[in-house]
Amino acid sequence: MSAQVGLKPAARRLEPYRKLPEHERLKLAQTIVTKTLGGFWTRRATLSPTRTLRKHFKRVTSHDAQRFVDDVKQIKVFSVNGSEWVYKGKLKKHTSVKLVFERLDGREQASPRELALKVLAEYEERLGVKATLVIRRYKTRAAFCELRSKRIYLNEALLGLGEGVIRYLIAHELVHLKLRSRYHGDEFYRLFHSIIPPERASEAERRIVKKLFQLAEGGAHG
Numbered sequence: 444m445s446a447q448v449g450l451k452p453a454a455r456r457l458e459p460y461r462k463l464p465e466h467e468r469l470k471l472a473q474t475i476v477t478k479t480l481g482g483f484w485t486r487r488a489t490l491s492p493t494r495t496l497r498k499h500f501k502r503v504t505s506h507d508a509q510r511f512v513d514d515v516k517q518i519k520v521f522s523v524n525g526s527e528w529v530y531k532g533k534l535k536k537h538t539s540v541k542l543v544f545e546r547l548d549g550r551e552q553a554s555p556r557e558l559a560l561k562v563l564a565e566y567e568e569r570l571g572v573k574a575t576l577v578i579r580r581y582k583t584r585a586a587f588c589e590l591r592s593k594r595i596y597l598n599e600a601l602l603g604l605g606e607g608v609i610r611y612l613i614a615h616e617l618v619h620l621k622l623r624s625r626y627h628g629d630e631f632y633r634l635f636h637s638i639i640p641p642e643r644a645s646e647a648e649r650r651i652v653k654k655l656f657q658l659a660e661g662g663a664h665g
Contacts, residue, residue: 455501461510472514473521475499480523480544482603484554489534489541508540515542524605555602555609562606562613563595566638572621576613578602582658585651588616590623600658604650611647614638 460468479490492508492515500507512533521528527547534541553561556578563576574593581598588595595616601608618635619625636644 455497455499457501459502459504460496460500460507461504468510468514469518471499472511473518476515476518476544477521477523480521480528486546486549488528488544490544491539491541512540512542520547558606559597559602559609559613562610563617566610566614566617569638570617570621570634572617574617574620583655585655586612586616588619590620590625593620595620598655601651601654604654607643608647608650611639611644611651 460471463471475495476490479495480488492511493503493505496503496507496511515530519530521530521544528544529547531543531545534543559576559578563574567573572593574588574595577594577596578599579596580600584596584598585601586595586597595613597609597612601612614635618631618638621634622631624631639647
């Protein structure tokens with residue numbers, strides 16, 4: 444049976460990267476690079492092939508790293524969060540090697556914090572309510588608000604999950620402030636779903652729960 448392609452950082456793969464069938468390697472390399480580049484908001488990014496592979500494989504040799512580099516060369520262009528990244532070559536420094544990527548549009552992407560502030564301003568105008576945004580790291584909380592001070596607290600660890608999650612969290616808390624209530628009644632869901640449709644809300648919730656579980660599990664083993 445061929446190995447299943449997918450990223451499972453909590454249980455790193457046992458089989459060597461270089462021994463996977465070519466179509467599985469290419470698909471996995473695409474996923475790994477795309478996931479890694481998703482954390483960059485600049486025009487240029489670098490990653491270490493060996494260090495990157497070690498996040499997903501129990502054992503990584505120089506042969507695995509070279510095969511990974513060859514696969515990245517073959518793929519060349521990676522689509523990440525609506526932007527196209529292109530592989531530009533290798534950067535050698537002493538004994539280490541890093542792969543260099545650049546955005547094809549040459550522009551820097553808004554950071555998660557900048558995006559959160561932009562979404563907040565958009566929804567404040569739509570709902571007719573003002574709030575102060577506070578971003579901190581939490582292990583078990585996604586977001587919450589203070590009705591009296593009109594502060595919204597977002598978990599920084601969730602902002603990297605994408606714009607859909609950011610919109611979900613901010614809309615959710617702003618509706619609480621708009622209604623001046625912490626309850627999730629019919630009026631809450633009517634207003635909330637007028638901003639975030641149910642299908643988009645369900646997808647965001649799935650991603651949030653998965654990430655919070657990973658954070659809690661990491662804390663339990665840390």
